[in-house]
Amino acid sequence: MSEEYKWKYGLFLGCVIPNRYPMIEASIRSVFDHLNAEIVDLPGASCCPAPGVFRAFHIPTWLVIAARNISIAEEIGVNPLTGCNGCYGTLRDAWFELEHEYELKKEVNEYLAKVNRVYKGNLEPKHVVQALYLDMGTNYIKDFVKHKFSDLKVAVHYGCHIVKPSDKRPWNGEYEAPTFLDEIIKLTGAKSIDYKDKFMCCGAGGAVRTAVKEVAADFTREKLVNMRDAGADIIVDCCPFCHLQLDLGQMETNNIFSNEIGEPFKIPVIYITQLLGIAFGIDPSLLGLIKNHDLSGVSPFISVDPFLNIVKDQLI
Amino acid sequence: MSENVEKYLKKKVYKSTNSKISQKFVDAGLEKLRACINCGTCTGGCPSGRRTAYRTRSAIRKALTGDESVLQDIDIWLCSTCYYCYERCPRNIPVTDMIIKLRNIAVEEGFILDPHFALANDIFYATGHGVPANGENNKKWRDLRESYGLPSLPPTVHSYPGAVKECQELMKEVGFRKLMDNVAKLKEERAKKNRENKEE
Numbered sequence: 001m002s003e004e005y006k007w008k009y010g011l012f013l014g015c016v017i018p019n020r021y022p023m024i025e026a027s028i029r030s031v032f033d034h035l036n037a038e039i040v041d042l043p044g045a046s047c048c049p050a051p052g053v054f055r056a057f058h059i060p061t062w063l064v065i066a067a068r069n070i071s072i073a074e075e076i077g078v079n080p081l082t083g084c085n086g087c088y089g090t091l092r093d094a095w096f097e098l099e100h101e102y103e104l105k106k107e108v109n110e111y112l113a114k115v116n117r118v119y120k121g122n123l124e125p126k127h128v129v130q131a132l133y134l135d136m137g138t139n140y141i142k143d144f145v146k147h148k149f150s151d152l153k154v155a156v157h158y159g160c161h162i163v164k165p166s167d168k169r170p171w172n173g174e175y176e177a178p179t180f181l182d183e184i185i186k187l188t189g190a191k192s193i194d195y196k197d198k199f200m201c202c203g204a205g206g207a208v209r210t211a212v213k214e215v216a217a218d219f220t221r222e223k224l225v226n227m228r229d230a231g232a233d234i235i236v237d238c239c240p241f242c243h244l245q246l247d248l249g250q251m252e253t254n255n256i257f258s259n260e261i262g263e264p265f266k267i268p269v270i271y272i273t274q275l276l277g278i279a280f281g282i283d284p285s286l287l288g289l290i291k292n293h294d295l296s297g298v299s300p301f302i303s304v305d306p307f308l309n310i311v312k313d314q315l316i
Numbered sequence: 317m318s319e320n321v322e323k324y325l326k327k328k329v330y331k332s333t334n335s336k337i338s339q340k341f342v343d344a345g346l347e348k349l350r351a352c353i354n355c356g357t358c359t360g361g362c363p364s365g366r367r368t369a370y371r372t373r374s375a376i377r378k379a380l381t382g383d384e385s386v387l388q389d390i391d392i393w394l395c396s397t398c399y400y401c402y403e404r405c406p407r408n409i410p411v412t413d414m415i416i417k418l419r420n421i422a423v424e425e426g427f428i429l430d431p432h433f434a435l436a437n438d439i440f441y442a443t444g445h446g447v448p449a450n451g452e453n454n455k456k457w458r459d460l461r462e463s464y465g466l467p468s469l470p471p472t473v474h475s476y477p478g479a480v481k482e483c484q485e486l487m488k489e490v491g492f493r494k495l496m497d498n499v500a501k502l503k504e505e506r507a508k509k510n511r512e513n514k515e516e
Contacts, residue, residue, distance in 0.1 A: 295460055
């Protein structure tokens with residue numbers, strides 16, 4: 001570890017972050033560096049594998065591939081760090097199972113031995129938000145805030161697998177009404193607003209989006225209606241699959257439910273490290289907030305310009 | 317209780333908890349399902365059940381009593397794995413994990429939706445990613461990465477062809493390849509049977 005860094009993590013990218021929402025990757029790298037946390041890559045890591053689909057198809061495959069991914073971080077000697085609730089669910093649940101079941105760990109290692117790998121299990125997989133809130137803490141982070149919003153109403157979306165199953169998560173069993181993400185958001189001066197069924201699922205996970213897009217979009221419709229009713233300026237989340245569902249899914253919701261929702265939704269979706277980075281005074285282009293308009297058919301599908309206008313009005 | 321009713325209950329419930337499906341739960345260490353009293357707390361908190369025909373209680377009940385129609389039903393694929401049922405179950409049954417295990421059993425019997433099969437067989441096995449950025453069709457995503465100053469492909473399996481092979485090797489060893497091949501066969505047989513039935 002170089003001297004100026006206080007923490008070191010192995011960034012487990014997963015699939016949706018690097019391959020569909022790379023602005024999230026850019027913002028995690030920028031913000032962690034800014035907070036004196038070193039990020040190293042996990043070369044050759046694969047899909048976590050996704051808990052709703054691949055775990056649901058074949059549990060042994062899910063476990064062995066997850067153990068392989070964790071073993072890459074072990075080789076380097078860093079905690080795997082993920083910005084995705086789905087990857088977090090997989091890495092953490094697999095780690096938890098392997099920690100508690102010796103026979104299972106032995107069996108998994110017999111498979112890994114065939115590709116010259118070994119799973120030790122001594123490094124806890126962490127979520128980006130877990131690193132921010134539990135490793136660094138709000139007291140540490142608040143000193144980095146340079147600009148505070150004077151009037152920004154945020155509808156926070158936690159997603160499911162960051163808090164549940166609660167017996168395998170680090171939040172002291174809290175799952176009905178956690179506050180850690182709201183507390184981080186408040187550091188930026190933004191207001192985390194209450195809205196109906198705040199902790200409800202976005203609808204994408206568990207293979208639902210892949211199976212029937214309309215069902216996933218109906219979850220999203222309900223969330224968006226509740227967020228809009230409460231006067232949300234932006235949505236802030238901490239999972240790229242929720243992010244995809246709230247962004248691309250917002251567009252799909254506008255099409256599928258055009259007769260029911262009235263005005264089409266156009267609420268910008270911002271990842272937690274993008275919001276933090278802005279408050280730290282990091283250049284928005286390093287946070288993936290400036291879209292290259294030469295590219296078409298790529299994310300974000302709902303423009304973040306209304307958010308950038310608020311930044312201009314309130315922070316500059 | 318009359319003798320007949322007692323006989324009926326024993327037959328319907330007790331005997332059938334030894335069904336093929338419930339045996340598989342026991343084999344997987346999930347015999348806790350038997351503690352289910354069918355109270356419906358799982359269904360009450362289910363965001364999917366609010367908008368679809370999926371009823372967690374009913375799926376668990378069917379699994380418990382050996383009603384194998386639950387495996388063919390699309391319903392078990394409409395659970396978004398939000399884990400509210402798992403958290404709130406008064407009998408401490410890991411309900412969501414049960415649904416996931418139930419899906420495993422369904423897949424084993426060849427009941428998997430086409431988009432899920434394509435995702436597992438054509439994308440995950442072939443690339444090591446569930447959502448890849450390589451290949452001709454994904455150029456725009458690589459361009460997007462570059463527009464944020466990132467390398468066009470991430471330092472994942474995408475940048476290490478040997479790592480894809482390693483994942484495939486593991487998937488072969490652990491039985492994923494065989495499972496997918498068998499699923500393809502079962503799906504084909506079922507499709508053929510359906511065509512024949514239509515012709516009749």
